[in-house]
Amino acid sequence: MGIVDESSLNPEFYKALLGLKAGAVSPVTRVGGSFVLLKRTTDADGIADAAFLAAASRFTAAALLARRALCDLGKVREGHQRV
Helix, strand or coil: CCCCCHHHCCHHHHHHHCCCCCCCECCCEEECCEEECCECCCHHHHHHHHHHHHHHHHHHHHHHHHHHHHHHCCCCCCCCCCC
């Protein structure tokens, strides 16, 4: 879900998170027709997660560009799995 204001949560989510300390995971909770586990995090956790996802995305994009360049140079065949 990411970082959300508690006041914007539906009552089922709010009730499941009530009383949880940072880092704690809720019991299995029914929300609508699904069952979920929720983890209470801090703003710092959310920022760190976002930074990791951004870095992973940049790494993946760079790896794809490098692979294309190697294919263009004939160093790797199209469809070859290892770079």
